[in-house]
Amino acid sequence: MNNLLTDIAGVRVGHAEDAKIASGVTAVVFDQPAVAAIDVRGGGPGTREDALLDLANTVERVDAIALSGGSAFGLETGGGVQAWLAEQGRGFRVREALIPIVPGAILFDLLNGGDKAWGRFAPYRDLGYAAAASAAASDFALGSVGAGFGATTATLKGGLGSASAVTSSGARVAAIIAVNAVGSVTVGDGPWFWAAPFEVTGEFGGRGLPNKFTEDMLRMRIKGGPAAAERENTTIGVVVTDATLTKPQAKRLAMIAHTGFARAIYPVHAPNDGDVLFAAATCEKPVEPLVGLTELGMVAANVVARAIARGVYSATALPFPGAQPAWKDRFG
Template identity: 80%
Template sequence: MKNLLTDIAGVTVGHADDARLASGVTAVIFDQPAVAAIDVRGGGPGTREGALLDLANTVERVDAFALAGGSAFGLEAGGGIQAWLAEQGRGFVVRGAVIPIVPGAILFDLLNGGDKAWGRFSHYRDLGYAAAANAGADFALGSVGAGCGATTANFKGGLGSASAITAGGVKVAALAAVNAVGSVTIGDGPWFWAAPFEIDGEYGGRGWPSSFTPDMLKLRMKGGAAANAAENTTIAVLVTDAALTKVQAKRLAMIAQTGFARAIYPVHAPLDGDVVFTAATGEKPIDPVVGLTELGMIAANVMARAIARGVYEATALPFEGALPAWKDRFA
């Protein structure tokens, strides 16, 4: 176990980003189509193929997920990943046509100091293609891929990942690009809200403060009074090797959203576009009640850990006035 999304067999992850742009794309690629679902809790989401994952609709499996910066421009990243998959002959077959299925979600990083004057067409389709081509078992965390330009209320955001195994041997792993309107840390200190779920000091081992003060619990919001509904979002992918139906994958996504609540304060606001995609590779049978409940419990913990790691591993952007990274202050 590498404590990464790729601890699930048959899953690879790739990044592509542009330092001048201060933005990027992360591709999650499945060796074989995986059963998938989506759960949206934020008030300002931006998604691609989200309706396809509705339980009432026909297609149950996906070939990849696209996570990107760039706000609505970043939705083009899915087209780049789709192009790469098409070259591999991957996709949903309709007689002679092969259509790669690539749902995606975006976060807002257009005001982080990077050069967004890209002309007629944005870079995100090309970045999506490059991210898919770069996909492998090992991948970086922090200010890379979709987390390249991410920020939170008080520290640089980034991309994090974590994994775990249930008592019954079912694996579950998460990947999150953390660009929340709120804070992943408690007050102005080094403590993470997700501290109770930390394993082996993966985000600094600081635990919780000895007590909580009113100042720690006050609202800290990116942009303050000037905050805009389009400026935030945490987007995540959760994958398990359990055998799940589309309905069960949806339930798992809903439970995993509690990991957002354990790691971000405040969360699921009108100012966020929080989205969780879930996918199941179908290797291991699971009890539909007790087994799914246990899996969801651990999945929420894993999600909280992935979010904390995204901030812990981030590095500050090289622009005047950029937010510090957690390690700049507390490492």
């Protein structure tokens, strides 16, 4: 166990970034199609193929999931991932045709100081291809990489994080999250992460929580201040398990795991967030459908919270005037 999404056998992760535009993408690629569902909680989401994941619809398994910066421009990332999968002969078969199934979600990073004058076509399709081509079933970088490259939060540089755990029955569950929240991942102006109660072996600094919470710590901190109206935000991610789940059970897993957002971000699921969480199952181990699924969701929520904190903890500041400081710049 490396405390990463790739602790789930058959799951690969690849990143691609463009430092000039201060944005990037992450591809989660499954060696075999995985059962998948989606849960949307934010008020301003941007998604690709989300209707396909509706429980009433036919396709149950996906080949990959694309996470991207770039706001609506980043939806093209899925096309790049799809192109790479097509070259590998992957996809949903319709007679002689193969159609790679690649849902995705985007976050807003268009105002972070990067040069977004990219010409007629945005670079996200090519970045998606590069991310899929580089995807590996081993270690991958955290922080200001991939879809988290240009991410920010209310107070500190955002980033991409991951974490994993094992349930009492032996099922593995892991998450990868790109943290670009309208709210704050840390308490007040201090170094403490809201997710501190779920931290494992000092994975995001081991600072715990403050001895007491003051009124100032609990006041709202959001991008742009209390009058902010811009949709500059969104936290997106994927939780994956090796448990055997149906599509409705995967949906329930995504719903329970979304609790991890609330444990790690304050405030969360706002009108100007677009928070999205995918859940996928590689279906290697049976799970009891009531208590077993409940425990799986509980552990998944903890893993999501930890991944969010790790994304901010591991981030580095962008090299632009006025860029947000990284956690380690202030507290490390």
